[in-house]
Amino acid sequence: MRKELSSQSLLRQAKIGILVVLALAAATVLLVETESALEASGESEDPRLVLSEALAVGDQTLAASALEAGADPSWAIVDAARREDVESLRWLFERGAAAAGRPGTRALLWALRSEDPELAAMVREHGGELDATDPAGVTLLMSMAAAPTKQKRAYHILSALLDAGADVNARSRAGRTALMLAVKADRMRVIRRLLEAGAEVDARDQDGWTPLILAARDGRSRTVAKLLEAGADSNAVSDSGWTALMWAAWHGHVPVVERLLAAGADPNRSSYAGGTALIRAVQAGRPRVVAQLIAAGADRGERFAGLDATEWARLSGRRYLFGVLRRLSTS
Amino acid sequence: MKNALAKIGLLLLSLGVALAVGEIVLRGLGYEYQPLQISAANGSDARDYHLFSDDNFVYDPQLIWRPKRGHGVFNSLGFRGPEVGPRNGKIRIATIGDSNTLGWADADGANWPADLAELLTTADIDAEVINAGVWGYSSHQGVPRTREVLELDPDIVLISFGSNDAHQVLRSDAEFSARSLGSRRLELVVQRLRVAQLVTAALDRMNPAGFEPRQRVSQDEYRRNLKTMIDEVRQAGATPVLLTRPFYGPVLDASGWKSRGPEYNLLTTRVAEEQGVLVIDLYSFFKEMDPLFADESHFTDAGHRWAAALVLEHLRPSLAVL
Incomplete structure (x- = not known):
């Protein structure tokens, strides 16, 4: 009897338990639903969106009431530029809206993409700044210069920016120019266009790197040739004591070394930060570059940290360079 | 008096036997716990090696491990x-x-x-x-x-x-030196005795914050x-x-x-x-x-x-x- 009772009470407790769990689950679902419903209703009531959507469907009465209700027009300006909607833009600007700050830059970007000169002119006239920067000091021109090749419109926008008078030598906070960013992104067509537009070929970033040093380090032989042709200083030294030739030698970029030497890079220039290009080539184990440098007159006896090239070869465990060092210097 | 001594002796003996039995049982069960919890969260902890296995060092409560003077690369002052x-x-x-x-x-x-x-x-x-x-x-x-x-x-x-x-790691250097036992030999014994490991595990269990x-x-x-x-x-x-x-x-x-x-x-x-x-x-x-x-x-x-x-x-x- 007691046993039955206890099993009955167990069953009852289990039922209560299940009911409590179900009630909790229902309450949770209800809460989540209400919140998302609230969020959704909140979104549709954002006056900025109302303004933007009203203009998109051509309802100027609704748009006007949204503006009167104090809606910030910057979203609507960006959205209208994206839709290439000249009429809505004009309507907004007539009512005192301005394409200022970052939204203005975004609107200008869309306008430039559109290939409609009137659109870009209108955005610029109403505050869209050509040389506005993001917090890192990057201008629109710089971001277009650094864009990957697959962004086909980037070149077109960059060109439009230059035509409109964007500052080709503006600097980011790190001291980088559009040309440096194009070199890093390996965009030959952009590099050519920037140079034509007067980009400073020997600009130095905050670490003293020039476009040529950047290109040489990354082994961009064609870019190196282009920059040298544009008059880049082949012996420029960064703050850490590296020249373009030293970087190319270190990484074993044979064609770059060849172009730099042909353009007059000094194979015997030395710095506190690692000695000559020859010592660096030995250090990194680059036999072809070692041969190139010696053929170009590099002095095998130059010392860094008390050691010459042969001693560095020994210390670095690169005895295979002994042959090339000896043979070439005696021939 | 004699009786009391015998009692104490018996107590110590039974304690010893109990510890030995505990040790055997724990070993039989394959129980193991790093008593000092200095094992790294991923891979082995170099501190473990330097402190217990590296012949170049001796234990030091502050330095954790100190170079042996006049040994290996170290001069008589313990410098290179x-x-x-x-x-x-x-x-x-x-x-x-x-x-x-x-x-x-x-x-x-x-x-x-x-x-x-x-x-x-x-x-x-x-x-x-x-x-x-x-x-x-x-x-x-x-x-x-x-x-x-x-x-x-x-x-x-x-x-x-x-x-x-x-x-x-699971124990920072500061925590490690704060809880160290003050002697490398004692640390080694504790590290090897399963019973001591069990006690340390119980202590660590009481302080779960130490496992992050x-x-x-x-x-x-x-x-x-x-x-x-x-x-x-x-x-x-x-x-x-x-x-x-x-x-x-x-x-x-x-x-x-x-x-x-x-x-x-x-x-x-x-x-x-x-x-x-x-x-x-x-x-x-x-x-x-x-x-x-x-x-x-x-x-x-x-x-x-x-x-x-x-x-x-x-x-x-x-x-x-x-």
């Missing part, structure tokens, strides 16, 4: 390099740091402080270098190590930490340690110089020390700026220079030589003043 004699007007430079400062283990193994000494001689600067680096050291151990080296009255103290500090993976030295403590070293070096009338810790290569493991290394190096440069101390940023200089590394964080012979040359160039103005 020639025996330290009278100054005789020489400039005395001391280097404090980890394995990349102490250098390779063989007697003539490369280390940049030795290369620096050679370069100073070549440059005709009358100076000597005392290498006080220790394999596996963090800045937590760097603080007492600095005090030791300051007793030799150096003019310049070069400080380089940040990689061992960033290692992820953390850095050997937190960034806050790292900053404090650097500041303490700088202050003490200055109070001793010497010039402190900070070095960022060089390493290279990609970060493959998000919990690994390399993912945190750059933050510690950034802290080093920040502290140097705040305190008006010269900082030599070896990390930025060497990070793209794979051929100078034997592994991800240790220089080759050539790397040590190169680093010595860089350090010398940065020190030249200070040396000229001395």
Whole structure:
């Protein structure tokens, strides 16, 4: 009897338990639903969106009431530029809206993409700044210069920016120019266009790197040739004591070394930060570059940290360079 | 009286038997627990090796492990390099740091402080270098190590930490030294006895906060340690110089020390700026220079030589003043 009772009470407790769990689950679902419903209703009531959507469907009465209700027009300006909607833009600007700050830059970007000169002119006239920067000091021109090749419109926008008078030598906070960013992104067509537009070929970033040093380090032989042709200083030294030739030698970029030497890079220039290009080539184990440098007159006896090239070869465990060092210097 | 002694004897005997039985049972069950909880959250913990297995060190409650004097690469004072004699007007430079400062283990193994000494001689600067680096050291151990080296009255103290500090473990260096038993032998016994392991496990269970993976030295403590070293070096009338810790290569493991290394190096440069101390940023200089590394964080012979040359160039103005 007691046993039955206890099993009955167990069953009852289990039922209560299940009911409590179900009630909790229902309450949770209800809460989540209400919140998302609230969020959704909140979104549709954002006056900025109302303004933007009203203009998109051509309802100027609704748009006007949204503006009167104090809606910030910057979203609507960006959205209208994206839709290439000249009429809505004009309507907004007539009512005192301005394409200022970052939204203005975004609107200008869309306008430039559109290939409609009137659109870009209108955005610029109403505050869209050509040389506005993001917090890192990057201008629109710089971001277009650094864009990957697959962004086909980037070149077109960059060109439009230059035509409109964007500052080709503006600097980011790190001291980088559009040309440096194009070199890093390996965009030959952009590099050519920037140079034509007067980009400073020997600009130095905050670490003293020039476009040529950047290109040489990354082994961009064609870019190196282009920059040298544009008059880049082949012996420029960064703050850490590296020249373009030293970087190319270190990484074993044979064609770059060849172009730099042909353009007059000094194979015997030395710095506190690692000695000559020859010592660096030995250090990194680059036999072809070692041969190139010696053929170009590099002095095998130059010392860094008390050691010459042969001693560095020994210390670095690169005895295979002994042959090339000896043979070439005696021939 | 006799009866009482017999009772105590019996008590001790039964305690011993109980412990022995417990030990046998635990071993039979395959029970194991790292009593000191110094095992790393990922992979093995180098501290474990240096403290219990490395023949070069003895236990020290503050330093955790201390170089054996006159053993291996260490001179009679526990530093690397020639025996330290009278100054005789020489400039005395001391280097404090980890394995990349102490250098390779063989007697003539490369280390940049030795290369620096050679370069100073070549440059005709009358100076000597005392290498006080220790394999596996963090800045937590760097603080007492600095005090030791300051007793030799150096003019310049070069400080380089940040990689061992960033290692992820279950007990930080500070927690480890706070709970250590005060004797290496006792630590070893505890490490080997399963019964002692069980007790430690129970104690650890009572303090579950101790199981969260953390850095050997937190960034806050790292900053404090650097500041303490700088202050003490200055109070001793010497010039402190900070070095960022060089390493290279990609970060493959998000919990690994390399993912945190750059933050510690950034802290080093920040502290140097705040305190008006010269900082030599070896990390930025060497990070793209794979051929100078034997592994991800240790220089080759050539790397040590190169680093010595860089350090010398940065020190030249200070040396000229001395």
